[in-house]
Amino acid sequence: MRHDRPTHDKHWLSLNLPPPVCGRFPEKVLSLSDDSRQVENGALFLIRPGEGFRWEFVDEALDRGASYLVADRKAFPEIDSRPALSSRIREFAGLSLVENLPRAVGQLASSWWGFPSSFLKVIGVTGTNGKTTSSFLTRSVCRAGGLPCGLIGTVVFDVGHEETEAPQTTPGAIRIQSLFAESLRNGLKSVSMEVSSHALDQDRLAGTNFSVVHFTNLTRDHLDYHRTMEAYFEAKRKLLMWENPDGSHPVAVVHTGDEYGARLAKELERDGRRVLTYGEGADAMIRPLRVDVGLSGIRGTLRTSRGEMSIDSSLSGHYNLQNILGAVGCGEALGLSMEKIAEGIHSLPGVPGRFERVDSPTGFSVIVDYAHTDDALSNLLSAVRPVTRGKVITVFGCGGDRDRGKRPRMGSVAGRLSDFVVLTSDNPRTENPESILDEIEPGLRETGTPYVRVSDRKSAIFEAIRRARPGDAVVIAGKGHENYQILGKQKIHFDDREIARLALAESSR
Structure with a gap:
């Protein structure tokens, strides 16, 4: 298994792709890309029609030396109707068709990088609000618990050597898997990541092995994209009902003080999944007992599934108490001690641009x-x-x-x-x-x-x-x-x- 710059042969192609509909598998592919501007000689290029897409991009990829192409089966009539393009593909490359390209991209990328998430504890957090603070808290908890942890989210990407500015909350499928691979190469044992509803709807996480999935809340947002709250919820639900590539299921940490979270928890329990609930209700497994929330921080005692624990955080605001409860749940799901979880909560000084x-x-x-x-x-x-x-x-x-x-x-x-x-x-x-x-x-x-x-x-x-x-x-x-x-x-x-x-x-x- 390599996590620096892998290359693959035609045997790998035959294991991961349907047989060519035209052309042939090359002896070797040297890189993986869905952006024609980044294609290098010997690349495996994924044709992804969407907003701003032009078929000239496929010609550009071939000009740059793409040696094999993958497209969605629904796109084949469009390719077939372009004789010049079809001829170029037959002569200089080859083409496989897949039934669900977005999902195939994630699965291909995961295989390309050697299934890196299988060797990490990946914690995915989703929800309308609280994702960023929750992911920072979880990274801090993991680090305190002896799990060197990276971060993929709205503010930064941290893969173990330096933090870089994040261009988007959840990157594309190829980039996600390469970040996991880089995290492994840099000695990390876990990654805390924000998972957006757009990424879930577009199957960018396909091929990812999650250890823990965390739901914070759901309130109105992104209806320009999802149109209805129920469609928005269904996108978020995908993460909580996740099935890993090996057939296992992640532990779910769910805020049941949120009506959508309460729905999810019941569904997960009916499905036999392991669920840790948090909130302020008496039925929540992780809840505050005696907590003071002020401008200078949040301090007090929590009830957890393993007994009482004390917290002392410099974060402000009642909503950050919910974020802390969720991070405690993630720590429990990973099997960390209450002492280490409390240490992680305490050691986070703040989050950029959050209070x-x-x-x-x-x-x-x-x-x-x-x-x-x-x-x-x-x-x-x-x-x-x-x-x-x-x-x-x-x-x-x-x-x-x-x-x-x-x-x-x-x-x-x-x-x-x-x-x-x-x-x-x-x-x-x-x-x-x-x-x-x-x-x-x-x-x-x-x-x-x-x-x-x-x-x-x-x-x-x-x-x-x-x-x-x-x-x-x-x-x-x-x-x-x-x-x-x-x-x-x-x-x-x-x-x-x-x-x-x-x-x-x-x-x-």
Whole structure:
């Protein structure tokens, strides 16, 4: 088994692919790619029609030296209708057809890299909110328990030697398996990863062996993609009902304080799966007994399936208590001791862009958070409100080209839980920023909370900090760790934390 740069022969091809419908298997394939721009001589190229796809990409892959192609059977009539392309494939390469290309890509990639997830403890976390913090907590717990742990998620990819900025929450199937392989090569024993509903719907995790799967919650988001909440739930459900390539099932850690989580737990139990439940209900296996939640942290005693344990975390907010409970469940599922789990919880200082406090010498607090759904914003502001003696001033917007239905709902939450709101842009993308604010405004207006519209986000942050007084809290929500803003098709550098520091420096002059 190799995890550096594998190559495979035609015997491997014959074991992993149907026989060629044209051409022949090459003696050897040197790399695996589904991006024609990255094809190298001797590559196995996967034809993946989708948004932005053009058949010229297949010609480009052949020009670059692809020696074998794989396509979905449904795409064959399109290939066959292009005589020049068909002729090139027959003469210079070969072609196999598969029934479900997205699933086949994951399975091929896993085999290509030597089934790396089978040699790791992979913990997958899914849910609308809490994935990032939960995955960071789980990595910390694994490390404390003697399982060197990597991370794949929204903020960073960590495969054991350095952290790199994550281009997306859950990468493509080929990249996922290569990250697992790299993690193994670097001596890691486990990987904590966020699993998005898009990735599950698109079968990007096919071929992955999960040890633990974790469900945090489900609230409205991504309905621009999934259309209905039930379809969104079904995508998330795929991870909890996962069957590994060897036929085994991962341990499920489920938040039963969430209605969808309660449904999942019952279904899993009926199916005979091992389930660890958490929440604040008396029936949850992992639940708080005596816990204090404040701005300085979360401390107290939990009930677990193995008895009581103490926790001491620097994370803030009641919603982070839920994330801690879930991480405790993941630690239990992996067989780690309560002492090591508690050590892991304690050793995580914070998560970038998640209730991240910006140093303020002005007597008021500034908090940057990724909250970009109505539920996440409600949790965030509900955590800030009780520990703020002055006013809560909230800066937020909604992303363009995304679920429009949540916009007035977010406006309502911001108005209900803030004393003043600065309504601004998030990532407008190709939408008119003012039109987005128009759709948020009705929900905000009906609360009666005073607000201003400042579509330029930098100006909005300056405006909020200019208005703040000692004892107040300025909450900048929506982008968190992101260091960019998407305007039209252009991505520009923009970091809420940097802008907040500039505004604070100016206000203290």
